[in-house]
Amino acid sequence: MTPTAKRFTAQLxxxxxxxxxxxxxxxxxxAITIRDGDTMLLVTATMGRKPREGIDFMPLSVDFEERLYAVGRIPGNWFRREGRPPEMAILSARLTDRPLRPLFPKNLRNEVQVIITPLVHDQVHHADVxxxxGASVALTLSNIPWDGPIGAVRVGLIDNQFVLNPTYEELAASILxxxxxxxRDAIIMVECAAEEVDEATMVEALEFxxxxxxxxxxxxxxxxxELGKPKYEPDPVEVNETLRDEVTGKVTDRVTEIVSTYYDRDERxxxxxxxxxxxxxxxxxxPEAETGEEYDAKAIQGFISDVIKDQIRRRILHEGVRPDGRDYTTIRALSADVDVVPRAHGTGLFQRGETQVMSILTLGTLRxxxxxxxxDPINSKRYIHHYNFPPYSTGETAFLRGPRRREIGHGALAENAVRPMIPDEETFPYAIRIVSEVLSSNGSTSMASVCGSTLALMAAGVPIKQPxxxxxxxxxxxGEKYAVLTDIQGMEDHLGDMDFKVAGSKQGITALQMDIKIKGISPEIMQEALEQARQARLQILDVILECIAEPRKDLSPYAPRIITLHxxxxxxxxxxxxxGETVRALQEETGVRIDIEKDGTIYVxxxxxxxxxxxxERILALTEVAEVGRIYxxxxxxxxxxxxFVEILPGxxxxxxxxxxxxxxxxxxxxxxxxxxxxxxxxxxxxxDNGKVRLSRQAVLEGWTIEEAIENDRPSGGSRGGGSRGRSNRGGGDRGSGGGDRNRSRSNRGGGDRGSGGGDRNRSRSRNRNDR
Incomplete structure (x- = not known):
């Protein structure tokens, strides 16, 4: 018999x-279930019985396990079961991991696993937040030591009003x-996509x-x-206090001298x-002594690392000097370039200090x-950004095993930052893929990918709204003393308390991501960080615009030209x-790719x-509509x-x-x-009513106007005088002759009216601005 569930509710x-x-x-x-509308998740939190030996970190894993039964579907692969987690599941797992991790005891060595399984997804209410x-509730009730609980929400901004936990439909209308x-007291994690929201509004949203x-x-x-289990108490980490004091005494002065003297990373x-x-x-x-005390070499290196960390933090916080000699707000040397790879549709190379990223863009059709x-109900996207972090970027070697969670997360962040600037399908009917290759890394490669993406888009001729x-x-x-640092490098990321990434245009913010190693930060610190980031962003944009002032007017000669017809x-x-024989023949005989939408939009x-x-021309001929007064x-x-019966147009x-x-x-x-x-x-x-077409050969022979032709074409009643008919498409589709105006728009940035004999054939066509 299944035990009775205990039920709790909260208003969000x-x-x-x-x-x-x-x-x-x-x-x-x-284990708990948590439900919003009809979206329901099963969330479990479990800890290993014994600590793992030989590790010096807290072994946490978080998994978001999507099951397609949650949306009433059977997987479409050969095995009919879920395989590798999709990108949204990986991003949801990362979203959960980041606020949980800082709240575990530093000395916990037992494996902790949190698994989130959507049982039902109603396609209305979000499952990620x-x-x-749910993970917070499960950890709070479990025996796992954890300094929660926490809350998690999504905030939208619709018609200048903040909305808590908006639905998918509401979020589509939101600029945030x-x-x-x-x-209860402090912010732990932030992940945000926005449409140029200003800093003050962002702080208000965080407070809301x-x-x-x-x-x-x-x-x-x-x-x-009421229900919480007694918390497990991890064994304290044993530290040889005498050895630590001895090592600390030996290295402190020398470490202080090194971090004060050597500003170059390699020399330091x-x-x-x-x-x-x-x-x-x-x-x-x-080796010659018969007896002697043995020391833990790993512990000794750990003590030295502690001294290095303390001295660098002290120097930043109390002397205002960072490891490379900068003050709090100075950005490292910047450079930007385009067209660094031949034949690519668009490339951008961005460098900040020792961080260097090359972004390469490819244009394709909407297919x-x-x-x-x-x-998730969102089933496709036409702007794609992928981020690669090869081992050579840090001077190391490693097995190449495909994108890891970190790479997927960084790619998504850079994608969210740029997406609001991508023109819509009507303006620019292309699929866009950018791959950012990290060539050298010393901090903030994801934000360098944003800058590289902007350069690549502008070099490719994509009419983005803003860089x-x-x-x-x-x-x-x-304690109460803190320093907010602009443009952190790798050491500051490793030894610091926060990594707060901010992307945007001159007008406002388009993406945020914050991870912290402490238990939270105040809105005041967030506000200060956002303002410093705004100033830095403007400096970087000046460098980008100095390299390329606006999107190019022409696409690369190697990129496809897309003509749009309706x-x-x-x-x-x-x-x-x-x-499909007609469209296949068209593609084979002309060497083009044709995509046809349900609304009658055609991309060539x-x-x-x-x-x-x-x-x-062949498509227009196939779809032409008869016009009264025109000669065929x-x-x-x-x-x-x-x-x-005379066929005047196909079908x-x-x-x-x-x-x-x-x-x-x-x-x-x-x-x-x-x-x-x-x-x-x-x-x-x-x-x-029925589209039947009536024709006159005599009108052509006599040279009549349309008025004269109509006046002289008045047969007596009966079916034989009832005009004519439009034949159905002999090619298997509806090719009825429907009457009326044959004014079809064919958008073309370079085209114009194409008059033809026998009447006004005003057809406008729209093609991409580089159609030649």
């Missing part, structure tokens, strides 16, 4: 969050997507979110009092390494957009043809302008006693009544035309 914004525990996964350290909240986690999660934090404290590292070797040699056992197969730059901020904090929906079948892509033009050369497809026939076949009286239709004959005819009428 306008919705109720429901938590149940005690009835599922009873062997886990703690809900997973962070702020995800944050905090304790922090206030909105207080009730949820209070509920967890209540649950802990060489001096510190030499010191390490000297101290280690002093404690090596004498190249990435399909997203997961529980974007990014900077990483750091924090050194000791046709009637009922003409799509005429272009596709039976079983080619690097060969001549082939693209030919394909467009058509082919006789059927002869009847009362007249002849469109009209009737030439026997009275309109010639200037003189005609006794028999066969006396004038036969099947297969080509004759010139004028369209005199199109039936608005």
């Amino acid at each position: 914004g306008e919705r109720e969050i429901v938590i149940e525990t005690g009835h599922l996964a009873q062997q886990a350290g703690a 809900l997973g962070v909240s 997507d702020l995800r944050m986690a905090a304790s 979110g922090h206030a909105g999660m207080q009730g949820f934090i209070a509920l967890q404290e209540q649950m802990r009092e 590292a060489a001096e510190l390494e030499d010191l390490r070797e000297q101290i280690a040699a002093q404690y090596e056992p004498d 190249d957009a990435q399909e997203l197969d997961g529980v 974007i730059a990014g900077i990483a901020m750091g924090l050194i904090k000791d 046709i009637d929906v009922d003409k799509i079948g005429a272009v596709i043809g039976k079983g 892509a080619s690097t060969d302008g001549k082939g693209a033009e030919e394909a467009v 050369t058509g082919r006789v497809v059927r002869v009847e006693q009362y007249g002849a 469109t026939d009209g009737l030439v009544h026997i009275s309109q076949l010639a200037s003189e009286h005609v006794k028999s239709t066969h006396d004038v035309v036969q099947v297969g004959d080509e004759i010139m005819v004028m369209v005199t009428a199109i039936d608005s």
Whole structure:
């Protein structure tokens, strides 16, 4: 018999969050379900029974395990089961890991695993932030030592109003997507995508979110009092205090001298390494001695590292000098370049100090957009950014095993920073992929990727709305005293308390990400960091704009040109043809790529302008609509006693009544035309109800105007005088002859009206601005 679940509720914004525990996964350290609307997650937190030997870190793993049954789908792969976690699952796991990790005891060596499994995803309420909240509840109730609880919320900004935990529909109308986690007193984690939101508004959003999660934090404290298990107490780390004091005394003066003298990273590292070797040699056992005290070499190196950390932090905090000699707000030397790789559609090379990133852009058709197969309702994206961090970027070697979680996370951050500036499909109907290769790393490679992406986009001729730059901020904090650092390098990231990345334009912020190693920071520190980041961002943007002032007007000659056409929906079948034979033939014969949307939008892509033009003309011919008063050369497809049917356009026939076949009286239709004959005819009428087309050959022979043709084409009643018909598409789709205006837009930044004989054929076509 399944135990009865204990149920708790909390109000987050306008919705109720429901938590149940005690009835599922009873062997886990703690297991809960958490529900928002009909989105429900199972969250477990479990700890290994014994500490892991030989490690000096806290072994935490967080997994977000997507199951497609959550959205009522069966996986489409051969095995019909989930494989590697999709990108959104990895990002959700990272989102959960980051606020949890700082709150574990530093001396905990037992493995801790948090698993989040969406049981149901209603496609309305988000699962990522809900997973962070669920993980906090599970850890709070478990026997795992953890200094929570925390709350996690999403904040939107719609019509200048903050919204707590917006739905997918609401978020689509929001200019802010702020995800944050905090304790009762301080902010721990921030992840944000925005559309140029200013710094003051961002601080308000953080305060709004922090206030909105207080009730949820209070509920967890209540649950802990009622249901919480006794917390495991990890063994204290044994430290040889005598040895530590001795080593500290030996190295402090020399470390102080090195960090005060050597501002070059390589020189400083060489001096510190030499010191390490000297101290280690002093404690090596004498091989000739029969007895002697053995010392832990690893502990000795740890004591030296502690001294280095303390001296660098002290020097920053109390002397205002950073490891490379900079003050708090100075940015390292900047450089920007474009066109560093031949034949690429666009490249940007950005360098800040020893950090160097090359971003390479490729343009494709909308068919190249990435399909997203997961529980999230967003199923595709046309702007893709990938980030690679090879081992040579830090002068090391390692096995290459594909992108790791960190690389996926950094790529997503840089993608979010630039995405608001990408033009829409109507303006620029391309899929865009940028790959940022980290060539050299000494801090803030993700923000260098943002700058490299901007350079590549502008060099490629993508009409971005504004250039974007990014900077990483750091924090050194000791009690109430703190220092906010602009443009942190690797050592400051490693020894500091915060890594706060900020990206945006001159107008405002487009992305934030904050990770901390302490238990939280105040809104005041966040505000100071945001203002310093704004000043730095403006400096970097000046360097980018000095390299390339605006997006180029022309695409690379190696990039595809895309021409956009809009046709009637009922003409799509005429272009596709039976079983796709028409569109396949078009592509093979002209060397283009054709993508057809359900709304009648057609994209013709080619690097060969001549082939693209030919394909467009053939598509227009296939989808042309008859016009009253226009003269066509058509082919006789059927002869009847009362007249002849003439195909004037692909799939469109009209009737030439026997009275309109010639200037003189005609006794028999066969006396004038036969099947297969080509004759010139004028369209005199199109039936608005059924699309039937009525034609006149006599009007052409006599040179009549349309008014004269209509006046002279008034047959007597009966079916034989009832005009003509439009034939259905013989190619397998609807190619009906529908009447009315044949004014089709074909957007073309370089095109214009293409008048043709026999009447006004005003067709505008729209193509990409580099169509040649």
